[in-house]
Amino acid sequence: MTRRQLIGSSVAAWAAAGLPASPAPTGRLKQSVSRWCYKDIPLDQLCAAAARIGLKGIDLLAPADYDIPRRHGLRCTMGYAADIMTIPNGLNRPENHAAIEKAFRVGIPQAAKSDVPNVIAFSGNRRGISDEEGAANTVAGLNRVKRIAEDYGVTICIELLNSKVDHPDYMADHTAWGVTVAEQVNSPRVKLLYDIYHMQIMEGDLIDTIRRNIKWIGHFHTGGVPGRHNLDEAQEVNWRAIARTIADLKFQGYFAHEFVPQGDPLPALRDAVRTCTV
Numbered sequence: 716m717t718r719r720q721l722i723g724s725s726v727a728a729w730a731a732a733g734l735p736a737s738p739a740p741t742g743r744l745k746q747s748v749s750r751w752c753y754k755d756i757p758l759d760q761l762c763a764a765a766a767r768i769g770l771k772g773i774d775l776l777a778p779a780d781y782d783i784p785r786r787h788g789l790r791c792t793m794g795y796a797a798d799i800m801t802i803p804n805g806l807n808r809p810e811n812h813a814a815i816e817k818a819f820r821v822g823i824p825q826a827a828k829s830d831v832p833n834v835i836a837f838s839g840n841r842r843g844i845s846d847e848e849g850a851a852n853t854v855a856g857l858n859r860v861k862r863i864a865e866d867y868g869v870t871i872c873i874e875l876l877n878s879k880v881d882h883p884d885y886m887a888d889h890t891a892w893g894v895t896v897a898e899q900v901n902s903p904r905v906k907l908l909y910d911i912y913h914m915q916i917m918e919g920d921l922i923d924t925i926r927r928n929i930k931w932i933g934h935f936h937t938g939g940v941p942g943r944h945n946l947d948e949a950q951e952v953n954w955r956a957i958a959r960t961i962a963d964l965k966f967q968g969y970f971a972h973e974f975v976p977q978g979d980p981l982p983a984l985r986d987a988v989r990t991c992t993v
């Protein structure tokens with residue numbers, strides 16, 4: 716069966732594709748999935764399959780696509796509201812702040828209008844500046860925009876990424892750096908995107924770190940380590956224990972899968988969701 720045939724197809728076709736025939740229960744966590752990991756599947760089709768699997772949303776969409784998940788009873792769970800900001804070029808440089816503020820002045824109201832609860836932000840690379848200076852700059856940048864986020868009820872999430880494998884020189888590569896920034900900004904609408912894949916590579920100690928810092932975490936990403944593939948037994952993270960920890964903390968945000976599937980992509984996603992259904 717092709718993906719095209721799958722979508723809009725019968726209950727039997729969903730079952731034949733290994734997906735639940737009706738939306739599956741997914742436990743205490745609100746699970747979501749990152750669009751870029753399934754880029755070969757048209758977004759409408761991905762949303763239809765995600766709804767069957769029991770997901771609550773689609774992560775990392777551009778504004779033009781924000782409303783597509785809503786056709787399927789889902790929402791975009793993390794938006795790109797300021798595309799001027801990139802992983803290497805972000806909030807840690809004061810010369811970027813005016814453009815980031817300008818972008819968020821448009822992008823945050825747009826996210827709110829489409830019921831998108833979070834927008835992504837990046838520290839940028841170090842490029843020779845110290846972590847202390849970069850943190851102070853990032854705090855200053857976030858202080859310029861936090862009021863917009865507060866007024867519209869949208870959370871700006873600064874992503875923690877590894878600088879060891881995927882993003883050399885990225886500054887927000889440790890939880891402590893992100894927590895320092897979030898504490899200083901001290902807004903209910905400025906939090907961390909704790910990417911479990913990236914933080915396992917940099918720090919490990921996932922459960923204790925999540926427990927100690929949950930107050931500052933607004934969103935999670937997953938991905939098997941090493942390789943950023945399926946959450947299966949070939950990788951080293953105990954996803955069920957992590958999911959249980961987060962659910963036990965009564966986390967109210969989204970837990971978004973962000974792994975590049977190996978094998979048939981939708982069954983890989985279904986299996987990850989089941990693993991994290993606690």
Ligand SMILES: O=C(O)C(=O)CO
Nearest residue numbers: 874876881910936973
């Ligand atoms: O680009 C990456 O590695 C990410 O995790 C983005 O969310």
